[in-house]
Amino acid sequence: MTRITPALLLTFFLAASINAQDKLRMLLPPQIYAVTGQEVNVYFDNVILTSNCRNFIFDVNCPKGRQDSIRWRMVPKDSDVGRIPFELNILDSENKKISQAKSEIIIVSRNAGAGKEFSILIVGDSLTDASVYPNELKKLLQESGNPNVKFIGSHAGHGQTIDETHVPHEGRGGWTWNSFCKMYDTSKNDYRSKSPFLFLDEKGKPVLDFKKYLDQYNGGNAPDFITVFLGTNDVFSCNDASIDKKIDDIFGYADILISEFRKAAPQCRIGLITALPPSASQDAFGENYACGQTRWQFRRNQHRLLERLYQKFANSKDNISIIPAYLNIDCENNYPVKGGTANERSKRAISRASNGVHPSVEGYFQIADSLFSWLKYKLSEKN
Missing domain, CATH: 3.40.50.1110 (SGNH hydrolase)
Structure with missing residues (x-):
């Protein structure tokens, strides 16, 4: 059975509660699955509810992968197998944080x-x-x-x-x-x-x-x-x-x-x-x-x-x-x-x-x- 820690689940639902107030309703799952040699993505427009995601600034905190204009992406290597933290922050044009959610990337071997x-x-x-x-x-x-x-x-x-x-x-x-x-x-x-x-x-x-x-x-x-x-x-x-x-x-x-x-x-x-x-x-x-x-x-x-x-x-x-x-x-x-x-x-x-x-x-x-x-x-x- 998928292991979801109470802290991670709380973070997920807390983010949902916060986002309901700011109307972005960020939906980032507790866990994101990835395999070595296969690209994994988080497309920013897909995790919030807005008619125009370009009105917001996205800021990813993650020790692996890279952030592009519309997504975070990674092609894991064998050395990346394990769990890595992932945090997505959303800011307005005044650089004020208006939404935040955390998850973890679970990377498993291709074999x-x-x-x-x-x-x-x-x-x-x-x-x-x-x-x-x-x-x-x-x-x-x-x-x-x-x-x-x-x-x-x-x-x-x-x-x-x-x-x-x-x-x-x-x-x-x-x-x-x-x-x-x-x-x-x-x-x-x-x-x-x-x-x-x-x-x-x-x-x-x-x-x-x-x-x-x-x-x-x-x-x-x-x-x-x-x-x-x-x-x-x-x-x-x-x-x-x-x-x-x-x-x-x-x-x-x-x-x-x-x-x-x-x-x-x-x-x-x-x-x-x-x-x-x-x-x-x-x-x-x-x-x-x-x-x-x-x-x-x-x-x-x-x-x-x-x-x-x-x-x-x-x-x-x-x-x-x-x-x-x-x-x-x-x-x-x-x-x-x-x-x-x-x-x-x-x-x-x-x-x-x-x-x-x-x-x-x-x-x-x-x-x-x-x-x-x-x-x-x-x-x-x-x-």
Whole structure:
């Protein structure tokens, strides 16, 4: 189980309390996972709630890595293995400190878990269904010095057949926590019509039965790891008045699904991957949703979901971890763009962000990096 000291947890929640007063609501997790030879980042705009992070000065205190204009970054060496303190201070234009939070960077060796065997089930929405980060995770785990891994799932992306080059998983575009608990549409016959975890009971009623799922897709064996990457669709359309009620609803279904996982896999280590911040530009939301949703409102929704997620699970004693993928993704440079002109009367060629919530391939790779780092840390732990 992840070791979170009482002092570190207190610092985390104290920072949340202080930041609620100054309205930045800094959200820095108690622990940040890193692996030797793999870049780890803390993107400043992703940890505070502001419409323009360039209005503030960021000051990192950390004995390793370097601070750039939009992030702190580090590529750990073998000599860096261990825990290093990390502190982020935010100052205003008068150089007055207005927010502070502390964390620790946990660096493990790239060959952690070498020679072991484990299985993993990856569950998620379209970000998983795209299959980019699951396939990149497999690639990272195929390097020398890694354990042997079995991926579990019913399809390999968009209902595609599983083969040697396509990782099985349970990604389904547009889905939510509710969907995996309740979706059972008999009028359609595609991979998104029914939850893979629902089966008909003796009365013909669909019920959650994770044991039966494992019988079908993993020879009846419990997975060693389950990751769940949901939340974007759940909170996308919320506003400030409705977000907390929606999160209450999300957590109700999360408890149901996690409890079902636990029945068949009591020792499984569960990782909850944080919902991602959106593309840095409103242009992406205009491209995808016209006037249907703003970047700023979704960013507020996503941030509130993460605040509540850490409040609920940060000190979980049920072998549940939070994987802070939100820290590690570059929302300015690793979301899609497309070319065009500045306006209908202009011949000047420009690029505009073109996808609000789905990153580019490089952004998906950063998600894989976050998941890889967490897995390596868990594999390095002594049972």
